[in-house]
Amino acid sequence: MIRIQLSTTHRLFRPLALAAALIAGILRVSALTLAPLLGDGVVLQRDMAVPIRGAAEPGGQVTVVFHGQTKNTKAGPGGGWLVWLDPMPADAKPAELTVTSGGKTVRVRDVLxxxxxxxxxxxxxxxxxxxxxxxxxxxxxxxxxxxxxxxxxxxxxxxxxxxxxxxxxxxxxxxxxxxxxxxxxxxxxxxxxxxxxxxxxxxxxxxxxxxxxxxxxxxxxxxxxxxxxxxxxxxxxxxxxxxxxxxxxxxxxxxxxxxxxxxxxxxxxxxxxxxxxxxxxxxxxxxxxxxxxxxxxxxxxxxxxxxxxxxxxxxxxxxxxxxxxxxxxxxxxxxxxxxxxxxxxxxxxxxxxxxxxxxxxxxxxxxxxxxxxxxxxxxxxxxxxxxxxxxxxxxxxxxxxxxxxxxxxxxxxxxxSGPVFERVERDGNRLRVFFSHAKGLNARLPGLPGFEIAGRDNTWHPAQVRIDGETVWLSSDAVPEPVHARYAWHNDPPSSLYNEAGLPASPFRSERPPAVAAP
Incomplete structure (x- = not known):
């Protein structure tokens, strides 16, 4: 048997279910604590509800104060508690977050x-x-x-x-x-x-x-x-x-x-x-x-x-x-x-x-x-x-x-993004390669090395390359009836094709459809 715990109950561990589980008692701690990520120097996400969680005396009242907000809750049977701060704008001024429960206070300093x-x-x-x-x-x-x-x-x-x-x-x-x-x-x-x-x-x-x-x-x-x-x-x-x-x-x-x-x-x-x-x-x-x-x-x-x-x-x-x-x-x-x-x-x-x-x-x-x-x-x-x-x-x-x-x-x-392959079209003894993110296509290396073409026999030959707007034309005397094209299709290939933003083209092969439509 495979000795790994892969319980089907894992699907219960989604944020809301997790929150309930924490409150119900997974943490089982009596001291007032915060989740480790909620320490001094923390950055909280702006413009989103922000979860603040920790542990306290089971059943104890917990109060969280930050950024003009006060949130109250009770710790669960095992001591776990969770509150959500309302969305806040960005703030570069260091602030303090306080959590109190049962006469104890935890302070998180330098919060942004x-x-x-x-x-x-x-x-x-x-x-x-x-x-x-x-x-x-x-x-x-x-x-x-x-x-x-x-x-x-x-x-x-x-x-x-x-x-x-x-x-x-x-x-x-x-x-x-x-x-x-x-x-x-x-x-x-x-x-x-x-x-x-x-x-x-x-x-x-x-x-x-x-x-x-x-x-x-x-x-x-x-x-x-x-x-x-x-x-x-x-x-x-x-x-x-x-x-x-x-x-x-x-x-x-x-x-x-x-x-x-x-x-x-x-x-x-x-x-x-x-x-x-x-x-x-x-x-x-x-x-x-x-x-x-x-x-x-x-x-x-x-x-x-x-x-x-x-x-x-x-x-x-x-x-x-x-x-x-x-x-x-x-x-x-x-x-x-x-x-x-x-x-x-x-x-x-x-x-x-x-x-x-x-x-x-x-x-x-x-x-x-x-x-x-x-x-x-x-x-x-x-x-x-x-x-x-x-x-x-x-x-x-x-x-x-x-x-x-x-x-x-x-x-x-x-x-x-650099140029990303979209499709290839044949025109006689040439192939035309279309890209997304292709504005201002330009060559960084003479002759645009890295492009290859093949016929139906899948024998690859270096291609002669010509940039035409946002496309590239490929041909080779050794391939009179080209079918496939590829670029930078090696572990350590030359990188020769860029767009006007100075970003390199992604390697590709046309004989297999691209993983996705161009983004």
Missing amino acids: VGEVWLCSGQSNMELRVPRVDNAATEIAAANHPLIRHVKIARATAPRPATDAEGAWEVCSPETVPNFSATAYFFGRELHRRLDVPVGLIHSSWGGTQIESWMSADALRSSPFWPAIQARWQERLDEYPARLAAYKKAKEKWERESAAAKKENRAPATKAPRAPEGDGSRWMPAALYNGMIHPLLPLAVRGVIWYQGETNAARPDEYADLFPRMIGQWREDFALGRMPFYFVQLANLTRKSDSTGQLWALQREAQMAGLRQSDTGAAITIDIGNSNDIHPGNKQEAGRRLALIALAQTYGQGGEY
Whole structure:
């Protein structure tokens, strides 16, 4: 049997049901406390009802005061309580939120009201500011007290948990080294353009797969659920042997390390890494249960997501799971069509990939997220590092995410996407490729390398390329009857086509319909 708690009762854990559960007694604490995210320095979401929750003496009267509002409630039988503050405008003046019950008072200081975003994914979201390009300059300039960041502690859970740990930090040269770089540069651009406080709730874990960030219900709805179960079971079955091998390797390493220490030299190898078994980050739904669900109920403007590397070997599966995850998070947050913007994987040489196209397939799979409304993709095919899965130009990744949010969420207009493939039409021995977001198409590299065409035999040849307005003509003497076109269809391709906003075209192949209609 698969040793994972995937109770069908999980569907009860929606914000309103969760609120009732909290009040009914899940927390079972007698001291007056607030949910960990409601700490000093917190940014509350403007223009939305904001949940304030915690625990108190069961049955005790609880009063919350903030921003001219007073809200009263009673703690449930287990001590849990919840109130909702009415929507508030942005406010950059630090204020105090007080909660009183049973003669006790808890004060939350330095509270701001502004824009709040959830920032999630794997290592490229987790990567911190000191690892970016020009890090010293960025850190020295990070004097932005109205930008706040909280890192949710890593946690797994077999079933949906109700609380997460994390402390807010005010952005400064001293604290910004702890910030997610992608989140910080996204938030910095929002703050610059909107001139309101920005709160960044950072919940990520390096090397993790999408199925760990999805709920049990969402996973079960996928036709790939049996395969996901089988992989997890295989990992569990292999764990005893892997653990035994690890212990043996560790003992050997410790002996060699002790000998090296006596000789005043460093160990020749790194310590072996312990295998991960039941309850680990690889368990389906484990990170949703431990790092997303505990945030609920929560008022945020939207989500930014940087993940997909760990799932790159299974692009068809990802194309199915990603839209499901977006829909499921929206259902759980109960914020309507909560904006969800993501980073498409950057260029990277994958020496272990004999096809040279695995990440091209995964980039296409990521674009399936656009099947959901109010989504957007930050194309980063031109700012990767060929030899590093963690590219250092997070400034541009964050800025491109912010462009989407500013245009789609905040209505500021402006181009926010590079050219995205729409369709291809044949005209004799040529193909004409149509794009959305194609105003001012231009070539950054002579000859526009990266375009290829093929006939019905699917033999690909480099194309001769000519830009014509918002379209591109392709031809090749080697392909007299072209049928298919593709662009940047390799792990680490040249990026040559841009629009007038300086944003790169997304990789595509025409022989398979695009994941979505062009946004």
